[in-house]
Amino acid sequence: MADKAAEIGRPMKFPHTFTSKLVQFPWKHYFTNQWIWKYYAIAVVVSIPVFKKISNLANSPENVAKWAEIRRKEAAEHH
Template sequence: MADAAPKRHMKYPYTFTAKIVQFPWKYYWKHSWLTRYFFYANFITMPIFYKIGKLSHNPANVERWREIDRKTFSGELH
C-alpha cells in the first residue's frame, strides 16, 4: 500500500502540479462566464487556426514569399 495517494492536502502547494490539483476548477467553471467562454472559444477556433497554419506553410506559398523577400531586400522594388 506504499503507492496510495495521501489523503490530506499540503498547507501551501509548492509544486506546479500541486497548484493545479488544488485549484478550484469546478467553482470557476460554474461561477465565471469567462472561463467557460474561453474554453469554448479555444475549442471552436483551433481547427480554423490549424487550417490557416497549413495554408501559410504550403510549399507554393513559401516559395512565393521567398521571391517577394528576395525582391524586397535586393533593391529591385526601390
C-alpha cells in the same frame, strides 16, 4: 504523519502572502458558477481548427516560394 499535517493545516484568518492567498482562494466555486470558464473552453476548441487552417495556408509550399521570391527581389534592389 497525517495527524501532524492536519494539526498544522488550519487556514490563516487573513492570508498575508501571495501563495497563501492563492491556496485559500475558492477556485472550485468560480469554475462552477461563472460562465466565462465554460465559454473560454468552447472558444479554444472552436478556434484551434481555424488557426490550423490559416497556418496551413500561410505555410503552403506555393506561398513559401512566393515569399522567398519577393525577398530575393527586395534584396537585389538594395545591393
